[in-house]
Amino acid sequence: MQVNFNGQLMAEEVPYLPHGNRGLYVGDAVFESLRVMGGKAVFWEDHYLRLMSSMRMLRMEIPMAFTMEFLAEEIKILLEANGLLAQTCRVRLTVFRKAGGRYMPNTNEIDYLLEASALENAFFTLEDSSYEVELFKDYYVNNDLLSTLKTNNKALHVVAGVFAQENGYANCLLINGNKHVVEAINANLFLVKGDTVVTPPLSDGALNGIIRQKLMEVIGKMEGKTLEERSISPFELQKSDELFLTNAIQGILPVTKYRKKQYQSSLASELIGKLNTMARLSVMEG
Incomplete structure (x- = not known):
């Protein structure tokens, strides 16, 4: 190559x-x-x-x-x-x-x-395999603008990745100094509870992800759904109905398990088609 x-x-x-x-x-x-x-x-x-x-x-x-x-x-x-x-x-x-x-x-x-x-798949697809996550609490994401950028300063994410490998997790959720859940190692986070969809704000240190932006646009227009951009407490994770992660390469990654909580993937399944439509249109117009 x-x-x-x-x-x-x-x-x-x-x-x-x-x-x-x-x-x-x-x-x-x-x-x-x-x-x-x-x-x-x-x-x-x-x-x-x-x-x-x-x-x-x-x-x-x-x-x-x-x-x-x-x-x-x-x-x-x-x-x-x-x-x-x-x-x-x-x-x-x-x-x-x-x-x-x-x-x-x-x-x-x-x-x-x-x-x-x-890449193996031409379009974004949802994996149907187990995807278990855990909180990584050894080090914290800074809640400042530098954390929203994709820089090469990823020591925290690398150590969290090693922790995930050593303990058999597919990914880890990262927290900031205020103990708010910010993102995953390589993806943004969305939490679903009933008709409400929540994603951490950039002011908490979340990466300014492109797919995050696109899905926020889609969810904000969905009938019956309320989109909230606010801080997420770790205590909310096990009370939610659905968790999914997003990034530019894999699109949407539904979380299947966090500790004793098993999750559904209803909204993720609904969004993947909309995301592929947006992706195709962006390429056609580019």
Whole structure:
């Protein structure tokens, strides 16, 4: 497989990152995980705008050529080089400040890296296997704006992932310093109780997820459903009817079990078709 580093295609095994790469050195990087269908990224405009916003917040210099059209073409070139243009793929776009400096960078200019791999399913699907989660309480998510960005500073999420592996869980739910449930390791969280659907607010430290945004739009328009963006207490988890997680690659992940509580997946099943419709339209219009 080949990767795209600053517009140059090269084999994965070729060393292309300098030892002083700031993404490696101090986690000075942001990224987007994209689901790409037929060479076009799903919800590409939303991902692009989030990337630009994240770069501005981290005071990275955005090149004049770094347009939606330029990056979309770079993705297409990478997929074509790897024989993946006709397939549904996962693409990761990572942007990091150029090497140099320690905590204080020598420059705000950036490098970028594109990587791609094939996905098994063409569209978002719901897994019908067991998906058990547990609270991870060793470390907390900061409830600030930096936590809402997709940065390379993911030590908390990595340690939570190791905890999940060691204890046989599919995922972990993360909490902030106020003991509010914020998100999962790799996904946003939705809780369903009766006709009310709740998702944690960004002010609690939740990632500003693209699929989260899209489903909030859909749920907010559903007859008989009330959408609330508010803090979630761990005590609410076992009292809820349904929990599901969302991210850009897998779409919707229904939680089947948390401690002694077993969950249904009625709303998740209803939403997956709507999400696929939105995804197809975004690709057609892109």
